[in-house]
Amino acid sequence: MSFINWSEAFSTNDAELDSQHKKLAVLINEIFNSMAEGKDPDEITKIFTELKDYAIYHFLYEEKVMKQLSYSDLESHKKEHDELANQIKDLHANFLDGHLIATAPLMQFLKKWLNIHMVTADKKLGEFIEQIKK
Numbered sequence: 001m002s003f004i005n006w007s008e009a010f011s012t013n014d015a016e017l018d019s020q021h022k023k024l025a026v027l028i029n030e031i032f033n034s035m036a037e038g039k040d041p042d043e044i045t046k047i048f049t050e051l052k053d054y055a056i057y058h059f060l061y062e063e064k065v066m067k068q069l070s071y072s073d074l075e076s077h078k079k080e081h082d083e084l085a086n087q088i089k090d091l092h093a094n095f096l097d098g099h100l101i102a103t104a105p106l107m108q109f110l111k112k113w114l115n116i117h118m119v120t121a122d123k124k125l126g127e128f129i130e131q132i133k134k
């Protein structure tokens, strides 16, 4: 079962960005499946840590690209990343503390990330990269 079904609606038209986003979607689905299956908390912790680390890596990757291309929306895009990174760090820390995933804030966070950031800011960045490449 999947929490996120990848669709073209998520595509940024940039192969590298899409491949990183897909990996993030896979990790998110793994967390939801592991929770639904009642897997060992240590197992879920491992995936959650991987998601947090990969998300931060991904944000830094996008920021590096934006800097290289002198992207004019870098600052506002980075601000959204900083907020998302802080949220995922908090959720991760809470999970490590209590070995419990609070589903509501996690869902809220993912909704913000996927339904807002990825389809607006990231899509815009993808379009910009595409223009530059032409």
Ligand SMILES: [Fe+2]
Pocket: 059, 062, 077, 081, 117, 121, 122
């Ligand atoms: Fe982004």
Ligand SMILES: [Fe+2]
Pocket: 021, 058, 062, 118, 122
């Ligand atoms: Fe992204």
